[in-house]
Amino acid sequence: MTRSYQRALCGVALVAVLAACAGQPPSAPTPAATEVTSCGRAQSFPTPPKRILSLNQHATEILVALGLTDRIVGTAYPDTPDVPASIAADYRRVKLVAEKYPSAEQVLEAEPDVVVGGYASAFSEKDGRGREALERKGIRTLLLAESCSTGPIGISTYTDDLVLFGKAFGVADRAAKLAEETTRRVDAVSAKLKGVEPVPVFFYDSGEKVAFTVGGHGLGNDIAKRTGGGNIFADLPKVFGDASWEQVAERAPKAVVLVDYLGAGGVDGKRTFLQGHPLVAKTPGVAQGRYVTLTLPDLIEGIRLADAVEKLARGLHPGVSW
Template identity: 45%
Template sequence: MTTGIRSLSLPRRLRLPLPLLLASVLLASGCGGSAGEKSGDAEGPAVKGFPVTVSNCGVKTTYERPPRRAVSLNQHATEVMLALGLEKSVIGTGYLDDAVLPAYRPAYDKIKVLAKEYPSYEALLAAEPDFVYGGFASTFDEKEGRSRDTFTKAGINTRLNGESCASGAVTMSMVDKEIRDVAKVFGVPERAERQVKALHTTLDGVDGRLDGVDPVKLFVYDSGDKTAFTAGGTGIGNAMIERAGATNLFADVDKAFGDVSFEQVADRAPDVILIYDYGDQTVEQKKKFLLTNPALRDVPAIKNERFAVLPLSSTVLGVRVPAAVESLARQLHPERFR
């Protein structure tokens, strides 16, 4: 079984004269650097615009040339790659939470799915990638043998979506940065600028429609029956809620997600409940649970049965964010979109 790490053929090495062999070893040991530098040196001449250096979640990497055998894991990471037209550089993918956006489906269908969820480290090595891009921190789970350091030691560069390591609140500008950083790694900065311009056109359109609107009080219901798992104040979800003309009632939770009691929800009296659609529970099942929860019976959103819905795949840092902001704004302020 291949391990994904190409080694020199021993018989060929033994045919070298001993002095030349020693010189080769010394030369190789003196050419250290990042994983990208090592793989780049072995693959041919310099590429225009390279080398480039990118810092990501505490890992600084220099790329001598664009990755040629990338693996993308998690929905939002995969869709960033596809939005940038990088499917020919992607040799494997895995772990979707939702159907790929229709515009990207033809490109996605040409990429090998390595696993329904996360491939094992051994399976990833067998695919022989030179770059692994993960959407969530769980992509690089050290306990599963997939730490970023482990990949680096194997000569494989990595990237983690910026939301997973943000210090402080995630802002809309981080969507731009994520797209631009990935494009920089692959040497296609002009594609990033086209994407960013299109995404801001959508956001600017929403801003124009909502000018002067009174924000509605909103509670996010992700999941939970004993307590409610909700959106806190540091994730991209909070920024999206604000941009869509609402106030996140649990923005004071100092993390992207957190548990709150249903009594706390009742005390804050949301006008609208935003349901994140994913997993085994359907939206209708979640609505029924909320509507019949005694703790919530006096909540305005429950009395008026006022709900909004977004797929979970649209509430993480990626190319879906602007369209999701528009969708939420239409649900919260339909009078502004007639």
């Protein structure tokens, strides 16, 4: 075989290879992973999670409202049997894996891509559900920001979390729409109550030796401000915390919010206790029977927020045309 013939063959082969390559469509670039930061921990989602375990009711309600019901492999720790009518049918389809928090073994049995917590207690280190421990097993974690706040927060904390969830789960449009609707309704209430005299409010969660109440760092405090009220324990630097009954009496609330949830006794018992308390019975709100009942999920991050604002505003200002 002559060298010229060899060169000719190589040329033919090169043309064939180039032709073959030219006939193949270019490979699509690999999509970049979605990156979010949740309560100080960076999370990477190469694709939207398909198996979600949600460990608190208010977190689960958000996920259902975002249209993610078919991806939720389980929920846990319900606070109330009542669920907003807008999501009730879908919420009932979600499997309850534990009445309280599931064990670490139960979490792993659910084979989640991601675990979502509404309260920081969802990620208990001592129970083997710590965020770092789960992430070492390849399970990503998301925690609603109210649980890791170090100062006063507002309704924007919730709407920001909606945006974060929308990004992480690939439902950005739904999340934006829900955030916008919440903001619109809350702002409408605030505008109607502009200039009204604030009503001092005592939030009674539970407790008899001391009062467990809403502090100044949570959404409950912002809800009070936006409804023409004033949380009498806005100076308590916590989302929820203890106060003495002497303090309650000294601050003389003109209205009382009874917080209703499973495991804390019924609101009738709470009302009876306040009416019989030697210090609190004579405060204006108790003496005049000015009570408003809200559920625990009404006062924390979740889809009930706008409803809670409207209900409390009506209760504090019945003379306003609603």
